[in-house]
Amino acid sequence: MNNILEIYLEEKVYRNKKQQINLLQNFSLVVEQGEKVAVVGESGSGKSTLLNILGLIDTSYSGTYTLFGKSTQKLSDRELAKLRNKNIGFALQESALINSLSIEDNIKLPLIYSKNRTLKEHQRFNDIIEAIGLSYILKKKPLECSGGERARAVFARAIIMKPQVILADEPTASLDDKNKSKIIDLLFGAAHDFGASVITVTHDNIFAHQHDRVIQLERKEY
Numbered sequence: 001m002n003n004i005l006e007i008y009l010e011e012k013v014y015r016n017k018k019q020q021i022n023l024l025q026n027f028s029l030v031v032e033q034g035e036k037v038a039v040v041g042e043s044g045s046g047k048s049t050l051l052n053i054l055g056l057i058d059t060s061y062s063g064t065y066t067l068f069g070k071s072t073q074k075l076s077d078r079e080l081a082k083l084r085n086k087n088i089g090f091a092l093q094e095s096a097l098i099n100s101l102s103i104e105d106n107i108k109l110p111l112i113y114s115k116n117r118t119l120k121e122h123q124r125f126n127d128i129i130e131a132i133g134l135s136y137i138l139k140k141k142p143l144e145c146s147g148g149e150r151a152r153a154v155f156a157r158a159i160i161m162k163p164q165v166i167l168a169d170e171p172t173a174s175l176d177d178k179n180k181s182k183i184i185d186l187l188f189g190a191a192h193d194f195g196a197s198v199i200t201v202t203h204d205n206i207f208a209h210q211h212d213r214v215i216q217l218e219r220k221e222y
Contacts, residue, residue: 002033004165004197005054010062012049022220023049024061029215033164034191036198038208041217047201050217051092051167054199056084068164085113089163089196091155091171097142103153104138110161121161128156132182147174155183159190166190168200172207184210 008028014021023046031037039047052058053065056072059080065072068087072080097106105112107129111121129135132152137145145153151174158166168187172180184207190196200211208214 004031004033004035005065005067006030007054007065008063009053012046012053012058012061024053024217025220027217031165031197031199033197034195035213036188036191036211037200038211038214039199039201039217040203040205040208040214042219045217045219047217048092048169051169051199051201054165055088055090055092055167056080085110086161087164089158089161089166091158091166091168097150097153099142102139102141103134103145103149106142107134107153107157107160109157124162125160128160128186131186132156133179148176148179151175152179152183155186159186159196162190162194162196164196166196166198168198170202171200172202172204180207 006029009024009026011025012023014023027046027050029037039050041047049058053061056067059072067083070083072083075083097103098109101109108125111125129138132155134149134152134156137149137153142150142153151171155168155171158168166187171183171187175183187198187200188210191198198211200208202208
């Protein structure tokens with residue numbers, strides 16, 4: 001298998017008036033194509049920070065990061081944005097839906113921004129909506145939907161373009177058992193069907209151990 005990403009973090013530093021917080025010190029991770037990796041740890045251990053770094057959202061850290069064979073430190077902001085939009089699917093808690101758009105338009109945003117829209121991609125939209133059970137809220141606005149419905153919409157948007165990397169932050173946290181099963185099937189199906197590498201932050205121990213590997217982050221006391 002091919003390595004999709006290799007990262008070594010000396011540390012990620014947050015500073016405020018009272019203290020300096022150092023996260024992810026001497027952290028390293030290599031992920032192969034199609035591999036499913038779960039990241040677990042206490043609140044404050046750096047799980048979401050790691051996803052933001054892997055997703056090229058946060059670039060202010062000490063270390064090295066190679067993604068798809070490219071050193072991300074050598075890329076311009078425009079190149080980072082292009083790489084992020086084309087190849088990474090985000091199902092992050094802060095990936096807010098746009099409240100002025102319908103659920104359907106929110107999910108279709110990656111298709112709208114893509115220059116290579118095809119009938120096949122729109123068929124994929126229909127397939128995902130059917131599999132995830134969202135057809136009944138497509139015309140609703142996000143604020144008219146429950147937390148679980150919004151979480152499923154964010155996840156649908158994350159996988160619609162068949163990204164090479166899927167970053168998921170607690171994708172099943174607000175779901176009942178039936179909808180949790182749908183999300184897990186789609187998430188792991190992406191790894192199997194088109195070789196996506198999946199990195200999931202979760203507090204669900206059972207869900208974590210359904211991945212190929214589990215990475216434990218430790219919280220540093222200050």
